[in-house]
Amino acid sequence: MFISIIIGIIIFYKVIIPFIHNQYHSSTEKRITKGLLSMSFWQILFGSLVCVYALQVEPVYKQTDEDVSSFVQEYSVVGDLVNEYTGINTTSNFNYLMSEADSLHTFAIIFIIITVVFSSATVIGSIGRKLDRRIVEGLAILNTLACCWIAKSSTDLYEMIIRDGVTLQTVAWIGRLLGTDIYSTMDLIIRSVWILPLILIIKHFYYHKTLNEYYAWVVLQSRFIKQQDENKEQEQPSPQTAASSINPIEYSNTPTEGNNSELITGDISSTNQQSEVIKSPNETITSSDIQESTPQTNENVCNDSIKASVKKQSKSSYIGFAIGGIAIIIIAISVVWQCTKDEDVMPTLQQEKMNTITGATQQHSTQSTSDIYKQRSNAIIQELTAKYGNKIQVDHKYPELSQYCTFRLKGEDDYGFPYLLIYDLDRKELKQFDTEALPTNNAGEVLLINYDVLINQENNTLLISGNNGANSIGHIEYVLELNPSNWQIRELCSGRAITKNDDGYIAHRMVMTKFIDCNATSEYAFVDIHYDLQGRLIAPSYNGNTYYLKGQINNKYPITMQLSMQGDKIYGKYYYDKNGSDSCLHLYGGVSDSGDVVLLEFNNKGEQTGDFKGRFTSDSFYGTFVNYKGIEMPFELQKDNHNVVPQETTLKKYHNSRFGYNVLYPSSFSNIYESENGDGCRFSKDSHTCLIVYGMHNVLNETIEDKYNEYRSKSPVYYRLKDNWFVVSDYTENGDIFYLKTVLKDGVFITAELHYPNNEKEYYSKLISKIFTNFPN
Incomplete structure (x- = not known):
């Protein structure tokens, strides 16, 4: 890269400058041409270097920092003690720094594009003075300011990166014990990039001088007169015609070449290029006539030229001012927007002063995100307490819900706390909700009397779980998801009771099948509805009987149904x-206890669209169907064991870009979770049926036999080793079956595991060959 820069500089000064000078600036000194072009050249060169530097600024993921951060979040007391006695902030802000780095990279690319555009505009605008001098110099100054801003943003982020995570902070702490300030040395190295914009600032003084000299430069009159003579020769009649109509001219006081060295500062109009010195044939032109006519002619020419030049320059100046003004406004808006955006998260001197006033101890010159959030949490608590007094109740403060604080506010009647207030510490935005009429985008308004707010670590949303406060029959529990990015709420699930497990939620509902005297003595069927953690419907794993039925609704709508039953539960x-x-x-x-059957119907969006109520006989299922419009229709279905509905066997393809492997998975495995580090993915149908794939570098330099022997030592039901792969199959602790295949390819162990219930062994045995035969290709 260094050699390319040297070659570029040589080509610029030895080839480009002489060419442009001879082509456009031949009437000026070469040093002026060099001064005009070199400023734009160095702005593009140094701007590119600063841009490359900015694109290299990115936090490095360190597993140690992540492990320590997770440990401290679980045991916050340990983190507080470490911070108190060593000054080490054990919280890792890797994700925040990564988002800031992405923003910096985007602005760096925009900056280099603007630099090239503005530098080209200054060069083109200065040639022939197409733009006013102030516009040209203003564009150059904006270029340099943009370079300074990118350099500062890069170094600020770099300094935050080296102060993040427990690893570097521990090294710095050891250095302080030894009397060495490692951070000061690293800051000095990081800020060395400031040399580039500093050089541009110094060059501006020379550029300013060159522009003043160039725009004050004048053009010799002799050059224009030479052009006049050429035009005159083209416009004169033939020599014979001139000789017949004009007598010979003789005079002794012919102006010499030295008399033509008078200087003018404007263009000479083509209409005034010729002086009318020819009189009638009968008159003799004397030397005095020429002397009298020449000054007047030159004076007219100069006056007309100056007027035309002033008019032309005035027009170009307006255009230049308009272009420059628009450019300045665009840059100013961008800078102000970015500064406003960053002032909440970037450390500033004002924030340090606030820390001193509030008694906070500043361990480093750069504040961590944790410190900023803690300050804002305390500030909003004080503000709301001062405003509402005992009507406000702090529910969760930082860091209980990550970057969010929640409060409960009493109503006008001072009864209960019907209002939920949520404060986003990152955006410094406060939002109020009425829990007695919470608006959801998929279930209308929801009433919550008792509730709690939790953080969903997977997608950084808030989970509101609560109930409507009713007793017995009318009691309903809810799990709602609040997206703080747009403050939208959606219902994940609801029921008489909700059970949370590793795979999601089970909503327990109670549906009346027979009314007896009152609600308390009536008969009910209990229905379990299964959801994943995102509120999508999933199939439970029932090991009971499976039935296939065909029939009609209202004697005109043919349907086909498949039911799995285990005890009194049906899916x-x-x-x-x-x-x-x-x-x-x-x-x-x-x-129900008396044998009445209730089936609740849901579409793919999780919305209940109808229900079946009826009874089973030995070979049929009949009763009443209610559609989404509330219209009741009879139905009757017959068992069809000879025409079994085939289960879906459509396979989809998953490609892992990190390790380059592929795997086929059933389309019914609709719950897909890809790992954060990109090594694999999990496809699940329910809590018992899933396919897991992942890759792992062979860092211990193991052979495929070593891995095989690890599984072989557990005495599985089936095992096989061949070439660079092996397969193992066995039963899990809960009675399910798993089938595993591991392949050693290019120094990476690639593994696929299929888990499925024992009662579906026949079905998945047919899929194993389709999934695993060509895996991982």
């Missing part, structure tokens, strides 16, 4: 024959 799906098996609706149901 299934059905589709209208005219729509095909790709348009299935989900069914969750239960059986």
